[in-house]
Amino acid sequence: MQPVLQPGNEVELVWRARLEEHMGDFRMEPVRLRAAQLMESATALYGVQAMAALLRLLPERDPHLYLYDSLSIILDHLHDPADAGELFVRFEISVLNDLGFGLDLAECAATGARTDLIYVSPKSGRAVSREAGAPYADRMLVLPAFLSDRSRGADHDSLLAAFRMTAHFLNRHVYEPRGITLPAARDGFVQSALKVLKSTASAAS
Template sequence: METWEDEAVVLSARLHGEGHAIATVFTPTQGVRRGLVYGGAGRRGRATWQSGNVLAARWQARLADQLGRLEGEALCAASAAALGDPLALAVVASACAVAEAGLPEAEPHPRAYAALVALFGRLDAGEELVADYVRWEIVLLAELGYGLDLSACALTGAREGLAFVSPRTGRAVTAAAAGPWRERLLPLPAFLVDAAAPSSPGDLAAGLRLTGHFLARDVFGAAHRPPPPARERLVAAIEARAAARPTEAERAAP
C-alpha cells in the first residue's frame, strides 16, 4: 500500500460520479498530485475542496501509479477569504490554474509552493495582491528552470535604471542601453526591481505581460497548450483597470 500525508493547496476539484470528485492538489514534497475524493462534490465536501484552500491531505493507493484516494482536512480557507472580492477570486483562480497546467506531476517544487501559500495569505491586499501574484509567477518560472535575471543590465552590467527585459533571454536592460531595440523589449515595471515601489494598474498589466510571455513560450508552449483561461481573465481585468485609470504620463501625453 502506497501512502503519503502532506500539507496541500487544492488546485481543482471536478465532479466524478454521484457526489464524488477528482481533486488536484499541490504539496511541497509530492508536487502536483490527483486523487479521488469520496463525497468531495457533496454539500459538505464542496466547502473543503475549493480551489485555493490549504488542507492537511492524505493520499492512499495500492500502487504508486494509481489514481488513489485523497482525503483532506481544511487548514486555511482561502476561497472563503476571497469571497466578495472579484480581484482576489481572479488571482486565486489564475494561480491555481497556472500551477495545475504548468507544473509537472509528482515533482516537488517547495519554493513555488511556499510562495503560493504566502500569496493566498494576502488576499486582502487589494491591487497589491496582483503585484505579489506576478512575483509568484517569477518564482514559478525559476523553479521550472526559466528564471529571469532582473538584477543587472545584460548589456552594461548597470543595476540602476533597469526598464526593459529581453524577450529572448529574460535579462534586464536599462532605458539608456535599450536604444533602437526599445520597441522589441518587454517593459519592466518598477515593482519588480524595487519591492517598495508603487504599482499602478498599468504597471500590473505590464508585469502580467512580462511573465505571460515566458509562461506562454517556455511552459505552456513547450506542452503545446494555451495559457489557462483563468489567467487570461485576470489579465483582461487588470488591463480594463489600466484603461480606466491612465498614469500621469499618459494623461499628459498629447
C-alpha cells in the same frame, strides 16, 4: 467533503495503506478555509483559478516549497487588487524559474550595470539598462520599476507592463511548446485587477 475541497482552502492529508504499492486512502483535515472569502471578489476568484492552472504545469511529485509558501501568502491578499496583482506577477516569475526559464532582472545583460534598468530582452529574459537598450527600444519589453526596485509599489501602467512581460515568457517557453494557450482565468484576473487600480487612481486624483 466537497465544501472543503475548494480552490483556496488549505487541508492536511494523511495517506495510509497496508503496503506502499497499495492504492490506500487519504484522511483529510481542514486547516484554513478561504474559499468563501475568495468567492466574494472577481479578482480573487479569477486569481485562484489562474494560479491553479499555473501549478498544473509543474512536474508531479517534485517539491516546490517556495511556491507553496508564496501561494499561501497570495491567497491571503487576493481580496486586495493592488497587492494581488503585484504578488501574482512575482508568482508567475517564480513558476517560470521552477520550470527552468528564470528571468534575470538584477543586472544589465550588456553592461552588468545594476541601475537604470528599464528593459527586458524578449529573447534572453535578462534586464537591459536604458543606455544599452536605447538602440533596440522598439523591440524590448518594459521592465516595471517595482520588479527592479522593491521599495516601489505597482501602479496601473507598471502592472500592465509586468503582465505583458510574464505573458510573453509563459507563452514562449511554456504554453506554445505544449500547444496550449494562457488560461482564460488569467485574463479575467488581469482585467479585474487593472480595472480596480485604474478606478482607485482616478478617485485619488
